[in-house]
Amino acid sequence: MDLLVNALVSIILAATPLLLAAEGELVAERAGVLNLGVEGMMLTGAIAGFAAALATGSAALGAGAGLLAGVALSSVFAVLTLTLHANQTATGLALTIFGRGFSALAGAGFVGMPAPTLPKLYLPVLSGLPVAGPVLFQHDALVYAALALLVGIAWGIRRTRLGLVLRAVGDSHDAAHALGYRVVAIRYAAVMFGGALAGLAGAYMSLSYTPMWAQDLTAGRGWIAVALVTFAAWRPFWLLAGAWFFGALMYLSLYVQAIGVPVPAAFVSALPYAGTIVMLVVISRDRRLIRLNRPAMLGRPFQARA
Amino acid sequence: MLKIEPRGFESRLWRYLSPVLALVLTGLAAAAIFAAMGRPPLQTVSTFLVTPLLQQDGLAALAVKAAPLILMGAGLAAAYRANVWNIGTEGQFTLGAIAGGGVALALPDAPGWLVFPLMMAGGVLGGMAAGGLVAWLRTRFNANEILTSLMLTYILQYVLIWLVTGPWRDPMGFGFPQTALFSDAARGPRLQEDSNLHLGVVLAPALAAALWFVMQRTVLGFQLRVLGQAPRAARFAGFSEARLIWTALLVSGGLAGLAGLFEVSGTVGQLTTSLSPGYGFAAIIVAFLGRLSPLGCIPAGLLLALSYLGGDAAQINLGLPNAVTGIFQGILLFMLLGCDVLLLHRIRRAPALSPARAQPGSA
Numbered sequence: 135m136d137l138l139v140n141a142l143v144s145i146i147l148a149a150t151p152l153l154l155a156a157e158g159e160l161v162a163e164r165a166g167v168l169n170l171g172v173e174g175m176m177l178t179g180a181i182a183g184f185a186a187a188l189a190t191g192s193a194a195l196g197a198g199a200g201l202l203a204g205v206a207l208s209s210v211f212a213v214l215t216l217t218l219h220a221n222q223t224a225t226g227l228a229l230t231i232f233g234r235g236f237s238a239l240a241g242a243g244f245v246g247m248p249a250p251t252l253p254k255l256y257l258p259v260l261s262g263l264p265v266a267g268p269v270l271f272q273h274d275a276l277v278y279a280a281l282a283l284l285v286g287i288a289w290g291i292r293r294t295r296l297g298l299v300l301r302a303v304g305d306s307h308d309a310a311h312a313l314g315y316r317v318v319a320i321r322y323a324a325v326m327f328g329g330a331l332a333g334l335a336g337a338y339m340s341l342s343y344t345p346m347w348a349q350d351l352t353a354g355r356g357w358i359a360v361a362l363v364t365f366a367a368w369r370p371f372w373l374l375a376g377a378w379f380f381g382a383l384m385y386l387s388l389y390v391q392a393i394g395v396p397v398p399a400a401f402v403s404a405l406p407y408a409g410t411i412v413m414l415v416v417i418s419r420d421r422r423l424i425r426l427n428r429p430a431m432l433g434r435p436f437q438a439r440a
Numbered sequence: 441m442l443k444i445e446p447r448g449f450e451s452r453l454w455r456y457l458s459p460v461l462a463l464v465l466t467g468l469a470a471a472a473i474f475a476a477m478g479r480p481p482l483q484t485v486s487t488f489l490v491t492p493l494l495q496q497d498g499l500a501a502l503a504v505k506a507a508p509l510i511l512m513g514a515g516l517a518a519a520y521r522a523n524v525w526n527i528g529t530e531g532q533f534t535l536g537a538i539a540g541g542g543v544a545l546a547l548p549d550a551p552g553w554l555v556f557p558l559m560m561a562g563g564v565l566g567g568m569a570a571g572g573l574v575a576w577l578r579t580r581f582n583a584n585e586i587l588t589s590l591m592l593t594y595i596l597q598y599v600l601i602w603l604v605t606g607p608w609r610d611p612m613g614f615g616f617p618q619t620a621l622f623s624d625a626a627r628g629p630r631l632q633e634d635s636n637l638h639l640g641v642v643l644a645p646a647l648a649a650a651l652w653f654v655m656q657r658t659v660l661g662f663q664l665r666v667l668g669q670a671p672r673a674a675r676f677a678g679f680s681e682a683r684l685i686w687t688a689l690l691v692s693g694g695l696a697g698l699a700g701l702f703e704v705s706g707t708v709g710q711l712t713t714s715l716s717p718g719y720g721f722a723a724i725i726v727a728f729l730g731r732l733s734p735l736g737c738i739p740a741g742l743l744l745a746l747s748y749l750g751g752d753a754a755q756i757n758l759g760l761p762n763a764v765t766g767i768f769q770g771i772l773l774f775m776l777l778g779c780d781v782l783l784l785h786r787i788r789r790a791p792a793l794s795p796a797r798a799q800p801g802s803a
Contacts, residue, residue, distance in 0.1 A: 170586065174770075214778055218777075218781040219444075219781055219784070220778065221777065224728060224777055225777050227527060228770055228773035230721075232767065232769075232771065232773075232774065233770070234718075234766055235764075235765065235766020235769065236766075236770070238761065238763030238766060239763040242763065357590050357591070361591075398602045400602035400605070401602060404598040404599070407594040407598075410587065411583070411587075411592070411595075414577075415581040415583045418582040421582055437446065
């Protein structure tokens, strides 16, 4: 029983940063913008959050700083791709390259230092329940925030006027423009929302999940988050299935090493990355599913015509 | 109020001026960052960009560092022209190093005329295998090559770690994660006695030039460019999209594998866990800075090589972490992509409009 509880808890925790980052990327992609800089924004959010938490002594302020760092970096992306019409793929890569370098430089003095961690929230009765208590009701605020945001985003995209406009911009920017919607402004907002969540996901890594700073702390999780959006075929709730699947793979790779299964550690560590490829293959084979759900303007620049 | 409006054609002037402007702006941005860190900006920038060249053998060191970047950048330039976004050259580099290095370890007593060509073949085939896998996943299963090629990089890095800590570890190596040193024959020919100038230093620009010829003057190159610029036209013309995707990934993968082989044979001399200081991402910058032309990747590769040497110089002379290299590279690509707006657009003073009619794009 303890084993099961442990497994479920670590799956939920490992899934949280992926879920947060993927939620942000999903919103940006539904607006038609492909931002491949998630990894760079996560790393920058992680170091900014860690440094701010250390300076202020408050992990919550740290999380806020991580969020703002993500917004700052994503607004650079937005200016380049939306105002200056730069190629989205290349600009996203630039964001990742810059974020890796910046976080390594800024974090050089923080390696191995302890920082305040996000407090776990205990609820009076629920947290004391057997099994359900530790699995569901003993986490920090960001774990719940990731789930609440998922519900909010799913509802917002499907059921609200704002969500309709967002989808219109992502599926046909010319039509949305002709109707009088401010395509570029909406895309700016979507990209910066994505940046905020990527930064928050990074701060969760350095303030709760790990919790410390090490160079390249996120180890490709930003890229896995981008892959999750494709895996989910741009449908919010599918992100949860994908994120838990990865949480399970990450738990499995730790568990297999802990009980000493005679498999080289390197192979086990490679499991989540191999899982990403398998997952992409499985979902992409269904060309119809991808074609029907992929925002039609994804990656296309928008130029208003007078 | 400034306004960005389409030129309606591509400016040839800005195509070549944009990288120069980007470099100047990057220097200014770097100086501002150094000043913010409390360092003398001018001196730091000159340590970064000039000092490495003034050192003894500085130019040779630059050429050696540039060789893998030119090889990988040239391959990427061709692939990106075809709209095939291979961003996993780091993994293809690693598999090339593993395959080519494996040949050297398997034949420790073989003469150079036998072992080195086999190693080069191993390097190219290793890189092609990694690139080919990505092509297969894309053409057979429609899987996005950006994500699969990058994920493969992580997996191949773990394969390398497994090999050098497990089956291929040097039994005499005191437990360090590294293989035995290659034989002298397997280190390959040198351009100059007792120098680091390996065969790749001349082969890299030669292969880049050959690839430029293929892209500009052959039907295959034409087909790749059409696929990138007008995929529908390519389909109507009957070009096989799958074949072109395979070509782009095999060429860029093979060149990256060859770069990996030259790096382990010419520079390192054994397999270790960290063979590449991020050449895979740097090569992407080389390709863009070289204007997606294999020939342009030669000067661009030299510049990015300088950024690595500059990072080392800044670390030794000024005590800065060599992560400065990554920041410089990231800003350079930002600036370049920003300046490239001038290729297809011009910036004009817009006549004063009423707020309601102002273009959202000019914000």
